Amino acid sequence: MVRKFFVGGNWKMNGGKALNNEIIQTLVNGPLDDGTEVVVSVPSIYLSEVRRQLPEKIGVSAQNAYKVSKGAFTGEISPAMLKDIGINWVLLGHSERRNVFGETDELIADKVGHALDEGLKVIACIGELLDEREAGKTTDVVFRQTKAIAAKVKDWNQVVLAYEPVWAIGTGKTASPAQAQEVHLQLREWLKTNVSPAVAESTRIIYGGSVTGGNAKELAQEKDVDGFLVGGASLKPEFVQIVNAKV
Numbered sequence: 001m002v003r004k005f006f007v008g009g010n011w012k013m014n015g016g017k018a019l020n021n022e023i024i025q026t027l028v029n030g031p032l033d034d035g036t037e038v039v040v041s042v043p044s045i046y047l048s049e050v051r052r053q054l055p056e057k058i059g060v061s062a063q064n065a066y067k068v069s070k071g072a073f074t075g076e077i078s079p080a081m082l083k084d085i086g087i088n089w090v091l092l093g094h095s096e097r098r099n100v101f102g103e104t105d106e107l108i109a110d111k112v113g114h115a116l117d118e119g120l121k122v123i124a125c126i127g128e129l130l131d132e133r134e135a136g137k138t139t140d141v142v143f144r145q146t147k148a149i150a151a152k153v154k155d156w157n158q159v160v161l162a163y164e165p166v167w168a169i170g171t172g173k174t175a176s177p178a179q180a181q182e183v184h185l186q187l188r189e190w191l192k193t194n195v196s197p198a199v200a201e202s203t204r205i206i207y208g209g210s211v212t213g214g215n216a217k218e219l220a221q222e223k224d225v226d227g228f229l230v231g232g233a234s235l236k237p238e239f240v241q242i243v244n245a246k247v
């Protein structure tokens, strides 16, 4: 089974009408490799407008969504609302949600389960902090995070797993291809043992953390690296090079 290469852009809390238009123009001009699935995660206030302006083949994702469909949850948005405006993807469990906003494994798992039940596709993020890596706890942490998510997933075809070591996010310190491959392989083995060999084989495991036009090609060579989740560089023209890393 061939896993289609997947490149997600995570704009985070960046953008605005002018920058959005620049990024959209970059994506429209490409050219983007047809062998890569591209999905951009956009601040919720701009989702409709960006969806309207991008070609259908480019996916548009929210950066978060709550665990129920409606109610007294001031400031939140729901998967049902995303579906209502034609958005089919949501990014969940990003390290900034975990570490800045205190989201727990349990809350993230509930959000993943609900988003999937509502018919969204999910980019689910996991990754260890620097002190966890230095203490030799990388696999403990990413397996714990994956286990919580896996408990709520019925159909892994709707899920992309993003391994993002927190020490590499926004720091300019990319994991080496060997470091990324090592964890991706361990995650695939985890899926094989704890979910099924078929799911392990078919699930895209993408890498995030200071991916650039300069390092994407080398990282993309690794057997178990099925794409990227890109923050800073997704706001720049070099995002095209990252999408085309396999060409």
Ligand code: PGA
Residues within 6 Å of the ligand: 010, 164, 168, 169, 170, 171, 172, 208, 209, 210, 211, 229, 230, 231, 232, 233
């Ligand atoms: P970065 O962010 O590419 O700026 O390191 C990645 C992410 O947080 O998804």
